[in-house]
Amino acid sequence: MLWIALAKTVFILVVVLGVLTPLTTWIERKQSALMQDRIGIDRTAVAGASLHGLLQPMADLLKLLFKEDVVPTGANRLMHLLAPMVAVVAAISAFAVIPYGGRYEFGDARLSLVVADIDWGVLWVLALASLAALATVLAGWASNNNWSLIGGVRGAAQMVSYEVGMGLALVPLIMVYGTLRLSEMGLAQDQTLSPAGLLETLGLGGPGSWLASLGAALSGLLPAKVFGPLASAVQQFSIPAWGLVLNPPAFVMFLTCAMAANRRPPFDLSESSSELVAGSLTEYSGMRFGFFYLAEFIQVIVIAGLVVSIFLGGWTIPWISQPEIIGTVRPLLGEGVASFSCLVLHTLSFFGKLLGVIWLQMLIRWSLPRFRYDQLMDLCWKVILPASLLNIFATAAVILALGDRL
Amino acid sequence: MSEFLAGGAAMSIEVVLFYCFAGLALFSALAMLLFVRNAMAGAMSLLLSMVSLAGIFVLLGAEFLGVVQIIVYAGAIMVLLLFMLMLSNLDEDEFGPSPSLQRIWKTVACAVALAVALLLGWQLPGVLPEIAEGAGLSIVSEAPAAPGRRPRPTRCLWAPPWVGLSKLASYSLRDSFCRSRSWVCCCWPPSSVR
Numbered sequence: 228m229l230w231i232a233l234a235k236t237v238f239i240l241v242v243v244l245g246v247l248t249p250l251t252t253w254i255e256r257k258q259s260a261l262m263q264d265r266i267g268i269d270r271t272a273v274a275g276a277s278l279h280g281l282l283q284p285m286a287d288l289l290k291l292l293f294k295e296d297v298v299p300t301g302a303n304r305l306m307h308l309l310a311p312m313v314a315v316v317a318a319i320s321a322f323a324v325i326p327y328g329g330r331y332e333f334g335d336a337r338l339s340l341v342v343a344d345i346d347w348g349v350l351w352v353l354a355l356a357s358l359a360a361l362a363t364v365l366a367g368w369a370s371n372n373n374w375s376l377i378g379g380v381r382g383a384a385q386m387v388s389y390e391v392g393m394g395l396a397l398v399p400l401i402m403v404y405g406t407l408r409l410s411e412m413g414l415a416q417d418q419t420l421s422p423a424g425l426l427e428t429l430g431l432g433g434p435g436s437w438l439a440s441l442g443a444a445l446s447g448l449l450p451a452k453v454f455g456p457l458a459s460a461v462q463q464f465s466i467p468a469w470g471l472v473l474n475p476p477a478f479v480m481f482l483t484c485a486m487a488a489n490r491r492p493p494f495d496l497s498e499s500s501s502e503l504v505a506g507s508l509t510e511y512s513g514m515r516f517g518f519f520y521l522a523e524f525i526q527v528i529v530i531a532g533l534v535v536s537i538f539l540g541g542w543t544i545p546w547i548s549q550p551e552i553i554g555t556v557r558p559l560l561g562e563g564v565a566s567f568s569c570l571v572l573h574t575l576s577f578f579g580k581l582l583g584v585i586w587l588q589m590l591i592r593w594s595l596p597r598f599r600y601d602q603l604m605d606l607c608w609k610v611i612l613p614a615s616l617l618n619i620f621a622t623a624a625v626i627l628a629l630g631d632r633l
Numbered sequence: 634m635s636e637f638l639a640g641g642a643a644m645s646i647e648v649v650l651f652y653c654f655a656g657l658a659l660f661s662a663l664a665m666l667l668f669v670r671n672a673m674a675g676a677m678s679l680l681l682s683m684v685s686l687a688g689i690f691v692l693l694g695a696e697f698l699g700v701v702q703i704i705v706y707a708g709a710i711m712v713l714l715l716f717m718l719m720l721s722n723l724d725e726d727e728f729g730p731s732p733s734l735q736r737i738w739k740t741v742a743c744a745v746a747l748a749v750a751l752l753l754g755w756q757l758p759g760v761l762p763e764i765a766e767g768a769g770l771s772i773v774s775e776a777p778a779a780p781g782r783r784p785r786p787t788r789c790l791w792a793p794p795w796v797g798l799s800k801l802a803s804y805s806l807r808d809s810f811c812r813s814r815s816w817v818c819c820c821w822p823p824s825s826v827r
Contacts, residue, residue: 350700357708
């Protein structure tokens, strides 16, 4: 058991730090180049192969490692050193609870692809987000620089505000799934919703209803060759039961709040290079700056992981559930291969969706100009907070009204 | 004593983690009180103490409490506190001179001595007679009780040494930082020990 836990931990660390983070910086720079009609990074090459700039992150890392590490005069050395570490640890610890695969059975052995399958996973992520605010505050205070201090104060206020919105935006989904465990949220999304079936459950379909009479009217208008397939297609039409489908407003609010809590543009008020030099990062150089940068990109991946787990079906494959895959493969190749192929497909599906959401964040980051500070605070306290409270009430009302009919 | 040395509990990972968290919580709480002469460092040690408390809660099976401890105290309240500190621009002078290395060592040594004395006082009375019997000695000399009075318990034989030791330790602990923290002298050690 210890070996499996260790292997899962090492796997996720290697994937996040070694593959996803460099890839995220690459996506960011290539996406910005695409949107600004540039070529972007393509100069770092090994033996003449630049691989479209994929080697650039390695060169960046080398540069940061060998740069001089400056601690400004009058700064608090210990806190100055501590701040980047807090940032990175708080960012990467969130991956302990994000599942990158489901639960699989190999004979008697069971394997679940998440480092810690705890039933307070969502709370753990929120707790880490609140710790991340401290890194900004520490960095701002310890640098002995007014730009840094203003940036730290701004960043702390922003992060504390948006954590409230982040938590409230997730409450409707927690109510719908009835769990705080991210792996169970994923399992709940491994099925499809059929609108026709839903209408029938609610008593709106079936013979004698207005839908049936609409069907009868259409069957008179359309030739039978068209109507037959059309009616059966409508009957069989189904959508994945993802959180995004169940509660779209929560998705928008959560993504906004999470991106704002990460303080990347357009929410980078604590760094805002046009006003504060570099805000709380002004006095950082070398690998300490690199740690902040790393934390920022890991946070992008964490946000993507959360969005995928809660809203985009996690590791599941749309329209094809785990029992269906196993049922198809098992007669041909046996139990073990069926489980293993399921595992591989699910992991690929998770990381594919993850990259998609990372790209979406880059798209947003390069599309919008920076908010003004009052606009930022208004967005949080006057728009997202009331809207998320309304969403909670509406979701609760729907759950109450439908009761056990779903 | 024997249960501490020989048949102690197996050192599972929970036990190791518990001692780590407990030590951190105690250390950071004491550090905030005794050594730190810088408001920000004090706030950080308070934070460390809260996070280790959260760890202990999780180990005890109260995960929700642990996470809420972090979200509410380490997150919200600490950030408010840090706001206050950042905007108030406190100087280190307002906290008095920082303690000399000698005084820090004295304080630590006295705290350890106090802990050892308390531990011994707790364990020795039960254990020493057994050891003495094992060595073929009889050190329990119970005087016959006076008519109408209970016999004096054996425990009392061993009480005076450890009471004295702990008193000594607590007095020196008090003296070692009474110059900087006058209020500590007023309320600690409690009058029962004095």
